[in-house]
Amino acid sequence: MPETLIQKVLGRASGGQAEVGEIVVCEVDLTALIDIQFAHDRLADVVSVADPDRIMIVFDHAVPAPSIRDAESGRKARAFAAEHGIRKLFDLGQHGIVHQVLAEQGLARPGWVVACTDSHTCAAGAVGAAARGLGPAEVLQIVCTGRTWHQVPPTVHYALSGRKSPWVNGKDIFLHIAGRYGDATGHAVEFGGPGLAELPMADRRTIATQGAEIGADFTIFPADQHCLDYVTAAAPDAEPAPVRPDEDAEYAAVRGIELSGISPMVARPGTVIENAGPVGDLVGTRIDQAFIGSCANGQLADLEVAAEILKGQQVASGTRLIVTPASQRIYLEASRRGLLADLVEAGATVTNPTCGACFGYHMGTLAAGEVCITASTRNFKGRMGSTEAEVYMASPATVAASAIRGVISDVREVVG
Amino acid sequence: MNQVSGRAWVFGDGINTDDMYPGFAMRLPIEEAARHMFHASRPEWPQLVHPGDVVVAGRNFGLGSSRPVPLLFRELGVAALVAEQFNSLFFRNCINYGLPAATLPSATRLIREGETVLIDFTDGSLRVGETVHPIAPLPELLRAVLDAEGLLRQLELDGKLRPGKG
Numbered sequence A: 001m002p003e004t005l006i007q008k009v010l011g012r013a014s015g016g017q018a019e020v021g022e023i024v025v026c027e028v029d030l031t032a033l034i035d036i037q038f039a040h041d042r043l044a045d046v047v048s049v050a051d052p053d054r055i056m057i058v059f060d061h062a063v064p065a066p067s068i069r070d071a072e073s074g075r076k077a078r079a080f081a082a083e084h085g086i087r088k089l090f091d092l093g094q095h096g097i098v099h100q101v102l103a104e105q106g107l108a109r110p111g112w113v114v115a116c117t118d119s120h121t122c123a124a125g126a127v128g129a130a131a132r133g134l135g136p137a138e139v140l141q142i143v144c145t146g147r148t149w150h151q152v153p154p155t156v157h158y159a160l161s162g163r164k165s166p167w168v169n170g171k172d173i174f175l176h177i178a179g180r181y182g183d184a185t186g187h188a189v190e191f192g193g194p195g196l197a198e199l200p201m202a203d204r205r206t207i208a209t210q211g212a213e214i215g216a217d218f219t220i221f222p223a224d225q226h227c228l229d230y231v232t233a234a235a236p237d238a239e240p241a242p243v244r245p246d247e248d249a250e251y252a253a254v255r256g257i258e259l260s261g262i263s264p265m266v267a268r269p270g271t272v273i274e275n276a277g278p279v280g281d282l283v284g285t286r287i288d289q290a291f292i293g294s295c296a297n298g299q300l301a302d303l304e305v306a307a308e309i310l311k312g313q314q315v316a317s318g319t320r321l322i323v324t325p326a327s328q329r330i331y332l333e334a335s336r337r338g339l340l341a342d343l344v345e346a347g348a349t350v351t352n353p354t355c356g357a358c359f360g361y362h363m364g365t366l367a368a369g370e371v372c373i374t375a376s377t378r379n380f381k382g383r384m385g386s387t388e389a390e391v392y393m394a395s396p397a398t399v400a401a402s403a404i405r406g407v408i409s410d411v412r413e414v415v416g
Numbered sequence B: 001m002n003q004v005s006g007r008a009w010v011f012g013d014g015i016n017t018d019d020m021y022p023g024f025a026m027r028l029p030i031e032e033a034a035r036h037m038f039h040a041s042r043p044e045w046p047q048l049v050h051p052g053d054v055v056v057a058g059r060n061f062g063l064g065s066s067r068p069v070p071l072l073f074r075e076l077g078v079a080a081l082v083a084e085q086f087n088s089l090f091f092r093n094c095i096n097y098g099l100p101a102a103t104l105p106s107a108t109r110l111i112r113e114g115e116t117v118l119i120d121f122t123d124g125s126l127r128v129g130e131t132v133h134p135i136a137p138l139p140e141l142l143r144a145v146l147d148a149e150g151l152l153r154q155l156e157l158d159g160k161l162r163p164g165k166g
């Protein structure tokens, strides 16, 4: 039987065929543990780990520790790494948002099964991995056994064609899909088509990351040459192999997306599902805070575009712009290239790499009545602070342009 | 875990995990975090729910993060969840923390708030008043997890996890 991408990957990992609907038990190639998980996930009770070389520990959600409780989680994480001989430890100094670290270290690879207790683990689908968030109990089980199960989902295939317009980001492509086609609960979302060849990895990573927001089980891109080059650059000894779906695979739906037809998009507060439209619908909406960061849009390409728009400009008075590079590596590179100076000169607050503002935990929490436009992953009510704050979602370019005007703005008009 | 009976609380579509387990509550112990369930949509609910009650929701129940929401439900004594459609991560999470979860299309039309529902996971049925509805059967793998009252307990029995305090 011809297979979809997710069938291929899950089939390989489970040592057989993966029929849609079937539950398959798979070997997990990499499991990522995160700092806050050590607060009450009973990792300290683990007798032994299945394979310390297939586990990584990343400090990201609450760094540097904003509370005593978080400091204690950090202590437990370090103790766990020492006890079980885990060498892939990304402690402060080497830290970054887990999905970014996975990508830039080449720790997610085409055809791998990746697990992590963070719902945006689907980010690794950008390199053709079967990656998804799993609950803390299951991650504990994988740590102990090295295995997990997946129910092979039916797949929705998006066939991309054409080229994206200037200023259009993976975020806009995703919001177009979420706004128009709604949720993908219980499905895998697969990308392909001739338009993919020109779609940069940064955009693929944004799209794959956001798949969690439409409830997809997996979001996955084929490992084409572009992807293989990206993985090899990150991990020179990886020798990744291409992973592609069969041509006549069966899909639950096939939808064409003409990239040139997509313009800057904004999601309204609450959800992205059937709740996003062209920026023009919302231009002029007052904002208090603008945020660029997270595992979806804290990449170097995102900082570059923000700096390009903000260089020589000023953030509107009464508006604050927070920029969080997604990792130390990005922070360093953005610093070397002068991007951070451009952002700070424009009035942005550049923070340490962390999840912080994205999940309303620290650094950038919103007060009641405030309005934020964010390039992060999630716009749920209460996500970034008060349940009486409103969170709009857009690309880094739209967020940067909006910060300059103090109202939601069309970047094409701001840059001119 | 084979039979659960309780009074229903009915919620709508797209209830997400940030609503059920807000970010700020992640720095609180589970007992306290449970008091903030549904803070965005129905903040008074944790005071109203009684042990043994059942939570009913619409489509796409549990969209969002992997935070251990079922622990909060269990803390408040919720006996089971019923939804028209579950987010798959959330569904796995529930079973893994020993919280029975049943899928019933049209659940929010068939069950009114305050009604008593009787769910039988063995024969795959859900009774409201005099009417019996079939519910989607649980795969064997997940039944075993529920029978062990959750994955952590299962790992303990397998000698992979040192016995916990609670």
Ligand code: SF4
Residues within 6 Å of the ligand: A061, A097, A098, A099, A118, A120, A293, A294, A295, A296, A354, A355, A358, A359, A376, A377
């Ligand atoms: S940046 Fe936001 S979405 Fe990404 S891992 Fe951190 S909290 Fe989750």
